[in-house]
Amino acid sequence: MKRVLRRAAALGLCTGLALTSLAGCSGKNKIDTDETAITVNDDTVSLGVLNFAVRYDQASLEDAYKSFGVTDPFSQDLFGTGETLGQMAIEEDVETLTHAVLAEQKMEEYGVSITDDDKAAITAAAAAFIEANDEETLSEIGVTQESVERYLELEMIRYRMEPKMSEDVDTEVSDEEAAQRRVEYVFFAQVTEDEAETESESELITPAETEQSAETEAETVAETAADESESAQEEASLTRENPARTTAADETEAETTVAETEAETTAAETEAETETETEDPATAEAMAKALAQAEEFLTKVQAGEDFQTAAEELGKTASEVTFGSDHYVPEMVEATDGLADGTLVETPIKTDSGYYVVRVISQLDRDATDAEKENIVEQRKTDRIAELYDEWAEAGEITQNTEAIAQIVFDYSLTLPETEPETEAQTDVTPAEEAVVAPLETELQTDITPAETDVTPAETEA
Numbered sequence: 001m002k003r004v005l006r007r008a009a010a011l012g013l014c015t016g017l018a019l020t021s022l023a024g025c026s027g028k029n030k031i032d033t034d035e036t037a038i039t040v041n042d043d044t045v046s047l048g049v050l051n052f053a054v055r056y057d058q059a060s061l062e063d064a065y066k067s068f069g070v071t072d073p074f075s076q077d078l079f080g081t082g083e084t085l086g087q088m089a090i091e092e093d094v095e096t097l098t099h100a101v102l103a104e105q106k107m108e109e110y111g112v113s114i115t116d117d118d119k120a121a122i123t124a125a126a127a128a129f130i131e132a133n134d135e136e137t138l139s140e141i142g143v144t145q146e147s148v149e150r151y152l153e154l155e156m157i158r159y160r161m162e163p164k165m166s167e168d169v170d171t172e173v174s175d176e177e178a179a180q181r182r183v184e185y186v187f188f189a190q191v192t193e194d195e196a197e198t199e200s201e202s203e204l205i206t207p208a209e210t211e212q213s214a215e216t217e218a219e220t221v222a223e224t225a226a227d228e229s230e231s232a233q234e235e236a237s238l239t240r241e242n243p244a245r246t247t248a249a250d251e252t253e254a255e256t257t258v259a260e261t262e263a264e265t266t267a268a269e270t271e272a273e274t275e276t277e278t279e280d281p282a283t284a285e286a287m288a289k290a291l292a293q294a295e296e297f298l299t300k301v302q303a304g305e306d307f308q309t310a311a312e313e314l315g316k317t318a319s320e321v322t323f324g325s326d327h328y329v330p331e332m333v334e335a336t337d338g339l340a341d342g343t344l345v346e347t348p349i350k351t352d353s354g355y356y357v358v359r360v361i362s363q364l365d366r367d368a369t370d371a372e373k374e375n376i377v378e379q380r381k382t383d384r385i386a387e388l389y390d391e392w393a394e395a396g397e398i399t400q401n402t403e404a405i406a407q408i409v410f411d412y413s414l415t416l417p418e419t420e421p422e423t424e425a426q427t428d429v430t431p432a433e434e435a436v437v438a439p440l441e442t443e444l445q446t447d448i449t450p451a452e453t454d455v456t457p458a459e460t461e462a
Helices: 047-066 085-105 116-132 135-141 145-165 197-202 207-212 217-240 248-278 281-302 307-313 330-336 366-395 431-440 457-461
Strands: 018-021 036-040 043-046 181-189 319-323 349-351 354-362 398-400 412-415
Touching (some): 036 047, 043 047, 043 085, 043 145, 047 085, 047 145, 047 412, 085 145, 085 366, 116 145, 145 366, 181 281, 181 307, 181 330, 281 354
Antiparallel strands (some): 018 412, 036 043, 036 398, 181 319, 349 354
16 A cells, blocks of 8 residues: 655644544543553553654644545545545554664664663653643643653654665666656647537646656656556557467477467457447547647658647647656657657657657656666665565564554544744754654655546546
C-alpha cells in the first residue's frame, strides 16, 4: 500500500491545536495512555505515544482534506480500500514507531547516541507543546508530557539512525541508467461530438508540469496512469518476443512452434478486427478527427513552420516534457528512442485517447539526468533502510495490542491553527531545539487526494 501520510511540523511542536468536537461523540472515548500498544522485543511503545503520533498527523492533514470539501476525513474510506483514512494513519504510525524502536536497539552498533543536551531540548520542546494547549484539548486527545517526550526521542533516533543505515549503498549511477530525454509535443485528444470543445482543451494535461510537480496531486495522476499502463507494456513486450527457438537437432519442434505462433497471430488479428468492427462509431469518428488534426499539424512542421506557431493555429499548445525509459506513455518512449536531437517523429503517435506529435529536443538532458541520478541514489538508500528494518523485524518478536489500539477513534476534528507572524521570541531557537524539530520537518504530502477522482482520458495518457 502506498504511504498516505508524511509527518509534518511546519510550526514546530510549540503550537496550540484547534479542536472541534463532533456532535454526540466527543468526550466518550478516553484512552488509557499507559497501556502498551506495541511490543518490540523487550521494549514497548505506550498507547499514549502512538496516540500522540496519530493526533499530530490528524492535526497536520485535516485542514488539507477539508480544503477539498471533505468533512470528517479521518472517519471516511477516501480511497476505496476498505479502510478509513484514520485506520491508514494508525497503521503507518504503528510501523514508524516500530521502526524507531528497532533503530533504538541498534544505536550502539551504528555509533548513534542521544546526549544530555538532546534530552534537555526534548523536554523543553514537549513542555512548550503542553503549555501551548489548554487542559481541555490535552485531556480530549489524551496527550501527556511523557508521551510527547518519548515520541520526540524516537523520532530523533530514527532521524539519526537512518542515514547511518544507508551509508553502504552504491552512489555511482551511470548516464545510461538515469538517462532522461526532453521532447516537445502537441496532443490531439479524441473528442466525441457531444463533448464541449472547452472540455476537450481542459483534458490536455501538461506533462512538463506533471514531471516538475513530483510532490503534488499530479504525481498521483502519473502513478495511477503508470499502474494502468503496466499490463499494456508487459503485453507489448511479450508480443515483440519470438517464442520460436530452434536447433538443427529439433526442426520438427521449431516448425510446430512457428505454426502455433502463426495461429496465435491470426487469432490476435481476428480479435483486433472484431474489436474494430464493434468499436463505438462516435469514438472511432473522434479518433479519426484527432488523427486528421495531428497529420495536419505534422505537415505544417515538416514544411518548416515553427512548432508552437503551428500548434496555436490549430488552437493547441505545444508543451515540453522530460522523461526516462519508464515514462507512463510507453508509446512516446518507443517512438523517440535513439532519435538524434532535433528529430521530428515522422508519424503521429497513437494512444488510447488520442495522438501525439513529438520532436526530440535532447536525447540526454544533462540537468534532468543528473537530477535523476540523485533520485536513484535516494531510492537505493530508502530501499536499504527498509531492507534493514525488515531484517530486524523478522529476527525479533513484534506484537501489537489491537484492543488497546482500537481505543484511538476519530470522534472530533483536530487541526493546526493559522500561522501567526513570527515574533522575536519565536525566532530565538537554540541548536539543541533545532535538533528536536528537524526530524519532524518533512514535507506534508498525500499520495492521493479526493480531487483526483475525476481523471480524464487525456490525463491518464499524459
